[in-house]
Amino acid sequence: MRLQSNLDFAARQRQAVADLAGAAQLWRLALALGWFDIRLRYRGSVLGPFWLTLSTAVMVVALGVLYSALFKMELHDYLPFLALSLVLWTFLQTLVSDSCTCFLQAEGMVRSVRMPFSLYAARVLVRNVLTLAHNVVVIVAVWAWFDVWPGLAALGALPGLALWLVDGVAACLLLGALCARFRDIPPIVASLMQIAFFVSPIIWKPELLEPPQRALLPLNPFFTLLEVVRAPLLGAWPSSTVWASALGFSAVLVLAAWLLFVRVRGRLSFWV
Amino acid sequence: MTMPGGGARIEVRGVDVDFPIYHGNSRSLKRTVFAAASGRLQEDARHRIVVQAVRGANFSLGAGERLGLIGHNGAGKTTLLRTLAGIYEPAVGEVTVEGSVGALLDPNLGMNPEMTGRENIVLRGLMNGLPKPAIKRLEDDVQDFAELAEFLDLPMRFYSSGMIVRLGFALATAIRPQVLLMDEWFLAGDAAFMEKAKVRLEDMVRGAEILVLSSHNDQVVLDWCTRVIWMDRGRVKMDGAAADVMAAYRESAAG
Numbered sequence: 464m465r466l467q468s469n470l471d472f473a474a475r476q477r478q479a480v481a482d483l484a485g486a487a488q489l490w491r492l493a494l495a496l497g498w499f500d501i502r503l504r505y506r507g508s509v510l511g512p513f514w515l516t517l518s519t520a521v522m523v524v525a526l527g528v529l530y531s532a533l534f535k536m537e538l539h540d541y542l543p544f545l546a547l548s549l550v551l552w553t554f555l556q557t558l559v560s561d562s563c564t565c566f567l568q569a570e571g572m573v574r575s576v577r578m579p580f581s582l583y584a585a586r587v588l589v590r591n592v593l594t595l596a597h598n599v600v601v602i603v604a605v606w607a608w609f610d611v612w613p614g615l616a617a618l619g620a621l622p623g624l625a626l627w628l629v630d631g632v633a634a635c636l637l638l639g640a641l642c643a644r645f646r647d648i649p650p651i652v653a654s655l656m657q658i659a660f661f662v663s664p665i666i667w668k669p670e671l672l673e674p675p676q677r678a679l680l681p682l683n684p685f686f687t688l689l690e691v692v693r694a695p696l697l698g699a700w701p702s703s704t705v706w707a708s709a710l711g712f713s714a715v716l717v718l719a720a721w722l723l724f725v726r727v728r729g730r731l732s733f734w735v
Numbered sequence: 736m737t738m739p740g741g742g743a744r745i746e747v748r749g750v751d752v753d754f755p756i757y758h759g760n761s762r763s764l765k766r767t768v769f770a771a772a773s774g775r776l777q778e779d780a781r782h783r784i785v786v787q788a789v790r791g792a793n794f795s796l797g798a799g800e801r802l803g804l805i806g807h808n809g810a811g812k813t814t815l816l817r818t819l820a821g822i823y824e825p826a827v828g829e830v831t832v833e834g835s836v837g838a839l840l841d842p843n844l845g846m847n848p849e850m851t852g853r854e855n856i857v858l859r860g861l862m863n864g865l866p867k868p869a870i871k872r873l874e875d876d877v878q879d880f881a882e883l884a885e886f887l888d889l890p891m892r893f894y895s896s897g898m899i900v901r902l903g904f905a906l907a908t909a910i911r912p913q914v915l916l917m918d919e920w921f922l923a924g925d926a927a928f929m930e931k932a933k934v935r936l937e938d939m940v941r942g943a944e945i946l947v948l949s950s951h952n953d954q955v956v957l958d959w960c961t962r963v964i965w966m967d968r969g970r971v972k973m974d975g976a977a978a979d980v981m982a983a984y985r986e987s988a989a990g
Contacts, residue, residue, distance in 0.1 A: 464833075465832075468751075489861070489862070491861050492862055496858070503850065574817070574840075
């Protein structure tokens with residue numbers, strides 16, 4: 464192990480790469496940490512992590528009945544859409560808010576042992592993917608109830624999910640570092656996510672917008688990122704505009720995260 | 736894991752460690768944005784308040800050396816240990832540590848108090864990249880040494896501080912690092928445990944490895960260390976044979 468001061472960008476970049484490689488080697492630790500996080504949260508409860516499933520189910524049914532009446536839509540059309548949208552959005556939203564506490568939450572570990580910082584990002588990702596896996600049950604149950612299945616088109620969601628994982632790591636490194644340094648950022652992020660929830664077609668269908676407004680949707684990164692996974696699961700392939708937007712926004716996110724991480728990685732342990 | 740006369744080595748060259756202080760409002764974005772608006776961001780960044788925790792540290796350690804760090808509270812002993820552990824990166828200078836490092840710096844050692852002792856052992860094994868069978872052996876070894884019996888399957892928040900220390904010590908020494916960095920907190924163990932700890936530690940250090948120990952307890956330092964560095968306000972004030980440095984330190988404390 465060698466720690467040097469006043470390194471140039473290239474040398475710092477090599478260290479950041481080594482950090483990512485180190486975290487990849489410790490993948491079993493990341494799995495264990497993420498899994499323990501969920502187990503601890505529900506230790507001593509009867510249903511355990513299936514509370515996640517149950518509370519999502521209650522939310523989907525309640526909102527589904529209410530909004531199908533408000534929007535005057537058939538439950539048969541609306542509920543599968545809503546279940547899918549809500550579960551996927553909950554994943555994105557929790558991932559973003561968890562990424563803010565990615566390093567802060569690990570303070571004890573950061574201060575007592577040298578670990579790659581991207582390990583903490585991997586832990587957040589594992590935790591959220593496990594939560595998503597519990598919630599997927601709700602989507603499948605709704606599909607089964609109404610007997611609507613996306614068919615093979617659902618496989619088209621895989622590239623989108625892969626993009627989510629990359630973006631998830633980037634969000635953790637970017638927001639994790641920013642929030643460790645500036646403690647005002649988590650509430651800002653939380654309120655932005657709240658707004659994003661309402662302005663993005665999650666509980667309402669994009670078709671409700673007039674065509675000129677609908678053309679603006681790809682400018683919303685939350686919409687396009689959601690759509691690359693959601694559309695295939697509803698049996699459609701997202702348009703190339705949607706994909707271009709999702710990839711473009713992801714590229715900006717990854718680049719920003721990388722530049723910041725390379726710059727501040729060595730200072731993170733002073734910040735948490 | 737270690738060969739006799741192994742390759743463990745510590746090299747500290749002109750190391751400064753600074754702690755930035757972002758206390759109160761200065762930590763928040765508000766202040767920074769405000770400073771930027773009034774054109775003082777540049778100045779603010781340069782005149783950032785830092786605690787100069789370690790200044791110009793220079794020394795090297797080879798296999799078999801047992802170094803004691805002494806000095807008053809706030810002399811920079813713990814920060815130096817954390818820097819050797821690779822937790823804090825130096826603001827100036829260079830630190831090289833060759834060999835696997837084990838650090839007993841924090842009473843909780845990054846262990847999660849909500850998890851059972853056993854779960855924490857598994858995590859520690861994974862942190863060290865151990866395969867499954869080795870983690871099982873680690874569990875057995877730690878269980879024997881720490882004498883926690885049925886407490887091992889209870890969340891750690893039910894442990895007494897002595898139990899936590901025993902578990903932490905057993906874990907850190909079970910993994911057999913080539914370089915062991917230890918802060919004084921482990922002295923919280925009871926007398927019987929201290930005796931046992933000493934036997935185990937002696938055993939470890941015998942394999943031509945490095946121990947760096949920070950302590951306020953003169954006797955512990957004299958018993959365990961061959962060399963002592965006396966830190967004063969972040970600087971190395973004296974570096975030499977344990978008996979010599981301890982004598983000078985006592986003299987200054989008495990005078």
